[in-house]
Amino acid sequence: MGTVSQDELYMRAAAEFGPALARLAKAYEADASQRLDLLQDIHLALWRSFSSFAGQCSLRTWVYRVAHNVGISRRVRRRVAKLISLEELADLESAESPEDAAHAAHALERLQGLIRKLKPPDDQVMLLYLEDMDAVAIGEITGLSSRAVATRIHRVKLLLSRHFRQGETS
């Protein structure tokens, strides 16, 4: 694949999925400078990856795979805190009361806090679920079977319903 194609693919991907990539970086990194660094790493990996992209999967799947793999590498390398599974997180009693979704800023902070506690691939399933992906797409990106994805989505929904009162405001 020539440089032009690589550049074009990158531009297309960045235009279409840029905001989602920024949300992913925000979920993984609380610190603003670390977040920007992660985001730039993701964009660089994405641009480089397009030299070996030959339509193995959809552009969306490829972009999310690359972004999540960069995120995994960084989290594994940094190991800031002990990461836990969705099951373990659900077992932890929340000190706070369920968040009203109307308080968007606080709800977002709390949601990002939950994601940062999760280990791969549970964090990825939660992020992709929030991006409104279906089980098949999540399976393609994470490599989990559809059954495993379905189980995790169920746990994600339970967890979210415990932490957030949804659909109550207009």
Add this chain to the structure above:
Amino acid sequence: MTDIKTIWQTQTTEDNEMITLTEIRSRASGLKARVQWRNLALYAYSMANIAITAWLISTGHHKAYMRYEVPGLLLVAAHLFVIWQVWWRTSVRAMPGDLIGRAALDYLRHQLERQRNALSSAWLWYIAPFMPGLIWELWMRANLHPHGVAPDIDRALVLFLVLSAAFFWIAVGFAFAWGAARLDLRLERLNTLKAE
């Protein structure tokens, strides 16, 4: 209706402007330059070692710094071999180009397997290369019997040296084996996840 998914997807991000190709290329060049500098430092260290040892031996100055040139050279060669192995095992070229675009579990497994294989074979590429020079040097030291040192003290010194070397290298071997076992455990968990 506002639900958590909507809140998530409509959140404001200060970093969501598209990063330009110029910035991407500049970051790629920076990364390449860092790798080149690291390699250059490794080569410089290796070349300095070879040059100093060659000069010491060719001029006969080695007698003042190292008593036995052959085991000394073997240890230098072992250092060079290990440096090369570390560089080769950590370089990006050992990674398939499309790896980053694989499903997350496959990507993580590949990374963990690569690290596990490096650790579990460390006795071969990290420990074994030092053994000929070390054993040779210890054997020569055991047969040195320097003047002015009582035989009992000399034997105790030799025993201390042998035990220290054995303890050090066994500890290194255990550290690698422990690291490999931990990675095996993580790989097992990944396999369980994959089989779900």
